[in-house]
Structure formats: C-alpha cells, structure tokens
Amino acid sequence: KAGVTQTPRYLIKTRGQQVTLSCSPISGHRSVSWYQQTPGQGLQFLFEYFSETQRNKGNFPGRFSGRQFSNSRSEMNVSTLELGDSALYLCASSLAVGGEETQYFGPGTRLLVL
Amino acid sequence: ELKVEQNPLFLSMQEGKNYTIYCNYSTTSDRLYWYRQDPGKSLESLFVLLSNGAVKQEGRLMASLDTKARLSTLHITAAVHDLSATYFCAVDMDSNYQLIWGAGTKLIIKP
Numbered sequence: 001k002a003g004v005t006q007t008p009r010y011l012i013k014t015r016g017q018q019v020t021l022s023c024s025p026i027s028g029h030r031s032v033s034w035y036q037q038t039p040g041q042g043l044q045f046l047f048e049y050f051s052e053t054q055r056n057k058g059n060f061p062g063r064f065s066g067r068q069f070s071n072s073r074s075e076m077n078v079s080t081l082e083l084g085d086s087a088l089y090l091c092a093s094s095l096a097v098g099g100e101e102t103q104y105f106g107p108g109t110r111l112l113v114l
Numbered sequence: 115e116l117k118v119e120q121n122p123l124f125l126s127m128q129e130g131k132n133y134t135i136y137c138n139y140s141t142t143s144d145r146l147y148w149y150r151q152d153p154g155k156s157l158e159s160l161f162v163l164l165s166n167g168a169v170k171q172e173g174r175l176m177a178s179l180d181t182k183a184r185l186s187t188l189h190i191t192a193a194v195h196d197l198s199a200t201y202f203c204a205v206d207m208d209s210n211y212q213l214i215w216g217a218g219t220k221l222i223i224k225p
Contacts, residue, residue, distance in 0.1 A: 031211055033211050042215055042218065043213075044215070045212050045214070048210070048211045048212060056210050056211065056212045092157075100162045102147060102159040102162050103211065105156045105157040105158075107155070107156045108156050
C-alpha cells in the first residue's frame with residue numbers, strides 16, 4: 001500500500017510570492033491534516049480536512065489556506081510569503097474512524113523563502 | 115489552552131542503558147501519540163494510547179499513559195544505536211485530528 005506522498009519535496013521562493021503544496025493520502029483515507037515544522041516553533045497544526053470540508057484550523061493567518069478534492073487529495077496554499085514561512089510542511093492522513101488509529105505522515109515539503 | 119511538555123529535551127546515553135522520556139499535558143485528552151523522527155525525515159508512528167493505564171510495547175520501546183496524572187512515558191530498554199532519533203509526543207484533545215505536539219526529545223545513543 002502506497003504511503004502519503006507530497007509534492008514538491010523542495011521549494012525555494014522569494015518574499016511576496018505564493019506557493020501551493022500538494023498531498024496525496026493513503027488510499028481509502030479521508031482525513032488529511034497539515035502541519036508546519038520549524039526549529040523555533042516546533043510542530044504546529046495548520047488545518048484538517050475530511051470529505052472536502054475543513055473541520056479544524058490552527059492559529060495561522062489567513063494567508064494559509066487549503067482545500068481537499070473529492071479523491072481526498074489535498075492542497076495547501078500560502079500567499080504573500082514571508083521569511084518566517086520557511087519550514088518543513090508535513091501532511092498526514094488517517095481513516096478518521098477513531099479508536100487506536102494513527103495519522104500517517106508524508107515525507108514533507110521543505111520550503112525556503114528568501 | 116492545551117500544552118504538551120516533554121522532558122528531557124536532549125538525552126545522550128550509552129548503549130545498553132535504560133531511560134525514560136516524559137510527556138505531560140495540561141488538559142484531559144482522548145488520545146496520545148508517540149512518534150519518531152530521524153534527521154531530515156518525516157514522522158513515524160510508534161504508539162497510540164487511549165485509556166488510563168494503557169501500556170504498549172514494541173521491541174525496546176514501551177509507552178504508558180496515566181490520564182489522571184496527565185502523563186505519558188516512553189521507556190527505552192537496553193538502548194541500541196539505531197534508536198537514536200527525536201521522539202515526539204502529541205495529544206489529540208477532542209479526537210478531532212488536531213494534534214498538539216511536545217517539543218521533542220533528541221536522543222543520542224553512543225556505542
């Protein structure tokens with residue numbers, strides 16, 4: 001069974017630009033969550049989607065947005081990039097059936113903003 | 115606001131020794147996770163703990179949960195070099211797949 005895939009793996013952008021990151025969950029998983037990981041702030045929750053609906057959103061500015069498609073693939077977009085947006089962006093998928101299920105993480109997209 | 119604290123944040127130990135990583139959280143939680151991250155890599159799920167008194171073991175790692183004390187521990191038995199990594203605990207407060215993370219414990223095991 002294929003794991004969570006994320007594209008691109010690496011990105012270099014300049015301040016003010018926008019960027020779109022993509023995540024394909026494990027087949028059959030309907031929940032996709034996004035996280036930002038930085039050395040200073042650690043891992044922080046961005047948002048979670050289930051069946052094309054955003055169910056939860058973390059404490060990030062409106063420049064960060066996302067969406068989920070009918071095939072459960074998800075994209076996140078960051079507009080007007082700032083230097084502080086440089087981070088590893090991780091997406092995770094799960095079946096969303098509760099119990100002892102876990103979230104499975106993709107390899108991440110490493111974004112550098114210059 | 116839910117806070118998750120791990121300690122220690124850094125641990126250097128010799129192979130063959132035992133040690134414990136602690137994870138405290140500030141409010142009641144439905145689900146607690148332990149993950150491992152190798153340098154430059156993504157997160158690998160180790161354990162999911164749901165109920166008070168839950169104990170899970172995989173190889174040299176054992177995790178437990180005390181919901182009354184709001185404390186989880188990750189115990190390493192007879193450490194080997196391959197266990198060197200950063201270990202994170204994370205809490206899902208309302209079973210809504212919004213994980214709040216500890217800062218991570220960087221574990222270095224010397225041969």
